[in-house]
Amino acid sequence: MFDPLVDLEVESQGKTSRGISRRTVLKISAAAGGGLLLSVGLPHLAGSGSAADDANFAPNAFVRIARDGQVTLIMNQVEMGQGTYTSMPMLVAEELEVDLAQIRIEHAPPDDKLYGNPRLGFQVTGGSTSARAFWKPLRVAGAAARTLLISAAAATWNVEIASCHAAKGAVIHAPSGRKLTYGELVDQAAKLPVPNDVVLKDRKDFTLIGTSAKRTDATGKVNGTAEFGIDTKIPGMKIATVSACPVIGGKLGSVDESKARNVKGVIKIVRLDDAVAVIADHMGAAKKGLEALVITWDQGASATFSTADMVQQLKDASSRPAVVAVERGDAVKAMSASPTKIDAVYQMPLLAHAAMEPMNCTVHVRKDGCDVWVGTQVITRAQAAAAAVTGFPLDKVKVHNHLLGGGFGRRLDVDGITQAVQIAKQVDYPVKVIWTREEDIRHDVYRPYYYDRLSAGLDEKGHPIAFSHRVAGSSILARWLPPAFKNGLDRDAVEAGAGPYSFENVLVDYVRQEPPAGLTTGWWRGVGVTHNAFMVEGFMDELAAAARQDPVSYRRALLGNSPRAKAVLDLVADKAGWYKPLPAGIGRGVSVVFGFGSYVAQVAEVSVGKDGRVRVKRVVCALDCGQMINPDTIKAQMEGGITFGLTAALYGEITLKDGRVEQGNFDNYQALRINEVPTIEVYMIYSNEEPGGIGEPGTATIAPAVVNAIFALTGKRLRQLPIDTAQLKSA
Amino acid sequence: MAYRLSINGGSHVIDADGDTPLLWVLRDLLSMTGTKFGCGMALCGACTVHQDGNPIRSCITTIDSIGDTEITTIEAIGRTPAGVKIQKAWLDLEVVQCGYCQSGQIMSATALLARNPSPKDSDIDEAMSGNICRCGTYIRIREAIKHASVAPATNSQKG
Numbered sequence: 001m002f003d004p005l006v007d008l009e010v011e012s013q014g015k016t017s018r019g020i021s022r023r024t025v026l027k028i029s030a031a032a033g034g035g036l037l038l039s040v041g042l043p044h045l046a047g048s049g050s051a052a053d054d055a056n057f058a059p060n061a062f063v064r065i066a067r068d069g070q071v072t073l074i075m076n077q078v079e080m081g082q083g084t085y086t087s088m089p090m091l092v093a094e095e096l097e098v099d100l101a102q103i104r105i106e107h108a109p110p111d112d113k114l115y116g117n118p119r120l121g122f123q124v125t126g127g128s129t130s131a132r133a134f135w136k137p138l139r140v141a142g143a144a145a146r147t148l149l150i151s152a153a154a155a156t157w158n159v160e161i162a163s164c165h166a167a168k169g170a171v172i173h174a175p176s177g178r179k180l181t182y183g184e185l186v187d188q189a190a191k192l193p194v195p196n197d198v199v200l201k202d203r204k205d206f207t208l209i210g211t212s213a214k215r216t217d218a219t220g221k222v223n224g225t226a227e228f229g230i231d232t233k234i235p236g237m238k239i240a241t242v243s244a245c246p247v248i249g250g251k252l253g254s255v256d257e258s259k260a261r262n263v264k265g266v267i268k269i270v271r272l273d274d275a276v277a278v279i280a281d282h283m284g285a286a287k288k289g290l291e292a293l294v295i296t297w298d299q300g301a302s303a304t305f306s307t308a309d310m311v312q313q314l315k316d317a318s319s320r321p322a323v324v325a326v327e328r329g330d331a332v333k334a335m336s337a338s339p340t341k342i343d344a345v346y347q348m349p350l351l352a353h354a355a356m357e358p359m360n361c362t363v364h365v366r367k368d369g370c371d372v373w374v375g376t377q378v379i380t381r382a383q384a385a386a387a388a389v390t391g392f393p394l395d396k397v398k399v400h401n402h403l404l405g406g407g408f409g410r411r412l413d414v415d416g417i418t419q420a421v422q423i424a425k426q427v428d429y430p431v432k433v434i435w436t437r438e439e440d441i442r443h444d445v446y447r448p449y450y451y452d453r454l455s456a457g458l459d460e461k462g463h464p465i466a467f468s469h470r471v472a473g474s475s476i477l478a479r480w481l482p483p484a485f486k487n488g489l490d491r492d493a494v495e496a497g498a499g500p501y502s503f504e505n506v507l508v509d510y511v512r513q514e515p516p517a518g519l520t521t522g523w524w525r526g527v528g529v530t531h532n533a534f535m536v537e538g539f540m541d542e543l544a545a546a547a548r549q550d551p552v553s554y555r556r557a558l559l560g561n562s563p564r565a566k567a568v569l570d571l572v573a574d575k576a577g578w579y580k581p582l583p584a585g586i587g588r589g590v591s592v593v594f595g596f597g598s599y600v601a602q603v604a605e606v607s608v609g610k611d612g613r614v615r616v617k618r619v620v621c622a623l624d625c626g627q628m629i630n631p632d633t634i635k636a637q638m639e640g641g642i643t644f645g646l647t648a649a650l651y652g653e654i655t656l657k658d659g660r661v662e663q664g665n666f667d668n669y670q671a672l673r674i675n676e677v678p679t680i681e682v683y684m685i686y687s688n689e690e691p692g693g694i695g696e697p698g699t700a701t702i703a704p705a706v707v708n709a710i711f712a713l714t715g716k717r718l719r720q721l722p723i724d725t726a727q728l729k730s731a
Numbered sequence: 732m733a734y735r736l737s738i739n740g741g742s743h744v745i746d747a748d749g750d751t752p753l754l755w756v757l758r759d760l761l762s763m764t765g766t767k768f769g770c771g772m773a774l775c776g777a778c779t780v781h782q783d784g785n786p787i788r789s790c791i792t793t794i795d796s797i798g799d800t801e802i803t804t805i806e807a808i809g810r811t812p813a814g815v816k817i818q819k820a821w822l823d824l825e826v827v828q829c830g831y832c833q834s835g836q837i838m839s840a841t842a843l844l845a846r847n848p849s850p851k852d853s854d855i856d857e858a859m860s861g862n863i864c865r866c867g868t869y870i871r872i873r874e875a876i877k878h879a880s881v882a883p884a885t886n887s888q889k890g
Contacts, residue, residue: 079829080829081827081828081829081830081866082828083828212825214822214825215825215827217827217830218821218822218825218826218827218830219822220830221827221830221833222818222821222822222826222827222833222837223765223805223806223809223818224763224764224765224766224804224805224806224834225765226830227764228767228831230764230767230768231764233762233764239755239759263748264747264748265747265748281747281759281760282747282751282755282756282758282759282760283754283755283758283759283768284747284748284751284752284754284755284756284759285747285748285751285755287771288748288750354865355829355831355865356767356769356775356777356829356831356832356863356864356865356866357767357769357829357831358768358769403829403830404829405767405829405830405831405832406829406831406865406866407829408865434768436771437769437770437771437772437775632825633825636825636828636868636871639867639868639870639871640828640866640867640868641867642867643866643867643869643870644865644866644867647865665770665771665772665774666770666772666774666775666863667772667774671775671863671865672867672869673860673861673862673863673869674855674856674859674860674862674869674872674873675856675859675860677867677869677870679870680870
């Protein structure tokens with residue numbers, strides 16, 4: 001997802017553009033019902049970049065310590081599998097000197113001012129930002145609380161602060177052997193002034209950060225007690241399922257509900273502008289009722305629209321004048337002076353998310369307010385959406401956030417919440433709206449189709465003296481975060497558009513082309529970087545082949561400005577045995593990516609059957625994500641990210657015919673299964689650099705490694721995803 | 732008409748159409764939400780429960796087809812020897828990510844382990860390939876099943 005702090009010029013040279021110094025602001029108060037409440041604020045970086053004054057104090061981390069010693073972290077970053085409910089409390093526990101188990105997590109309520117993500121300016125979990133945004137504030141929160149508790153104990157005993165230390169949830173005065181637990185100290189600590197000098201632990205003294213702590217959310221997820229949004233249970237609640245117009249942008253025409261009304265358990269049929277819903281006692285009856293409706297749709301302007309139309313529009317757009325994203329040297333001039341010029345068109349399809357938990361939302365609209373139960377990555381937007389539909393002020397809309405059964409960017413949008421409130425508004429009882437899988441896939445917010453032109457000019461030795469990359473596609477930012485869409489440039493769409501390489505002459509530019517109204521594009525695990533990694537790393541492999549050079553050493557020679565990228569490339573080549581011979585029938589491909597503050601290189605080994613079927617046998621992944629918080633979670637994110645990316649590379653494609661999405665369930669929108677998964681080896685570089693993101697980089701790197709391996713094996717260059725097995729048939 | 736269902740050792744009378752899938756009876760009428768909805772077409776395995784110990788997809792199993800058979804769900808699988816081992820292995824190896832598919836994964840894995848205490852890779856593929864995980868926890872699922880199959884507690888199942 002979009003990262004507003006990325007400096008495209010700097011990152012286009014494979015270097016991190018961050019490192020802005022941040023001032024942290026502390027506030028101490030007594031917790032309701034006794035105890036210590038600590039708020040930590042830091043200026044939102046996404047806006048001006050300047051430090052905020054105290055009048056703009058915006059605390060975004062709350063740590064509460066109760067009289068019984070229970071530590072509560074009010075968590076604004078949601079858990080969708082990436083491990084924030086473990087990594088974030090680890091930051092607090094490390095500095096506070098408590099066991100991780102002593103920290104309980106509470107979902108934060110919606111409040112951009114209190115709980116905004118400092119990297120993005122509002123309350124959002126996405127863009128692999130959690131560790132990067134909260135690495136410092138949560139440690140400061142823990143350290144400040146520790147400092148206060150030690151001061152309170154020293155005052156109680158009338159001893160020097162320096163003679164006391166904190167350990168295992170207590171303050172100890174070693175010379176006398178006295179000890180007070182945090183719970184015994186909180187009331188006194190809450191009366192103390194804000195400490196002037198909060199000293200963070202030296203990294204060499206970390207006992208928790210950097211260790212593989214056990215996930216705090218695992219037990220409930222293995223015994224069925226974990227509560228996702230879809231598991232909401234409210235007294236008097238009914239279940240609804242919905243069908244929106246299958247043609248993009250179409251409206252509801254007429255509905256004959258006579259048969260549906262006779263279905264046992266059906267309570268009510270609700271009409272919306274573009275959809276119809278059936279409310280029933282249970283989902284079985286709601287689905288049966290929906291199937292019994294006779295619906296006519298007003299198909300609207302896109303009734304004949306197809307994928308071919310969309311691709312033609314993008315192709316035409318890519319020849320229009322473009323907006324410059326990155327420019328160094330003079331790529332056009334250098335290109336024309338090159339003895340060898342290489343041009344290629346790369347394409348990536350629309351993609352659905354297909355999170356395992358289908359879209360759902362439970363709503364109770366009362367006379368005096370509204371409650372929403374959901375799992376969302378953007379809780380304040382969920383609140384605003386419900387307020388907009390009901391007309392209630394924000395403070396009358398309560399949003400209860402939940403664990404997310406997969407996010408991948410889908411739950412950064414609130415279309416399903418708006419719809420659920422529209423349905424619930426028509427009844428006076430709570431209603432849980434559940435989308436069928438078909439509804440979930442056919443009315444997704446899709447990863448854009450990208451149509452990119454890449455060119456390079458090589459000198460006599462095959463060295464690229466010019467590199468250009470024109471991105472054509474929908475702008476997610478223009479819809480999702482309009483202020484970030486400036487001068488026609490979607491910074492996400494072009495992120496990592498020249499890879500981590502130091503080309504002397506480089507031009508990356510962008511042309512916006514939107515699909516018809518009703519087909520919405522959105523975030524999808526690593527969207528900008530994932531798309532550009534495929535384009536750039538596939539093309540780099542073409543350049544290496546044209547130069548008759550080894551793909552690893554060819555890339556390596558261009559990573560002079562990016563030692564960390566070079567290091568992961570070297571590590572992956574070593575661990576994969578890049579220079580060792582392979583068995584017959586196996587091809588090997590490499591890719592290296594910098595994105596979300598992390599460096600990843602991967603080698604894929606593949607075979608191709610006579611029927612063209614690609615089998616990925618082994619993936620080796622090297623990662624430098626800076627300081628690691630929880631290495632086992634990071635490893636899991638690489639394993640999972642690679643698997644997610646492989647699904648897209650091998651199968652992922654949403655197509656349109658007659659204005660309708662053709663796919664609808666896991667039979668025609670396939671996901672990788674256990675028998676298809678390669679062995680995955682993950683090697684991590686231990687580093688003291690600032691933490692990088694881990695949710696998305698693993699996904700971004702895999703597809704190019706696979707197509708490059710196919711080229712190495714078959715000589716066939718695939719410039720489009722998903723992989724077309726028909727092109728690879730040999731029988 | 733009413734159907735009497737035997738679930739996790741208890742008896743429940745359900746007043747719903749006979750073609751109602753068991754999944755919705757569990758989730759919406761009995762508030763047993765550990766069993767998950769993923770596809771509605773037996774394509775993803777999220778809704779897997781046991782019928783007399785065999786893994787079935789509750790999203791396509793209608794309540795008029797259940798008769799006297801005993802249904803076991805994720806809520807009660809920890810009471811079986813194989814369930815204990817599988818749940819422990821899942822925790823030991825940190826399998827879960829978002830966790831939504833894991834009820835179904837665990838039900839499939841438990842059924843496998845109960846009938847085959849030492850499954851080979853091909854057995855695991857066969858038993859588990861009906862369960863989709865979008866987070867991509869497959870590698871750890873495979874390791875966890877193997878971990879459970881060699882765990883010292885294995886003998887207790889025979890005894």
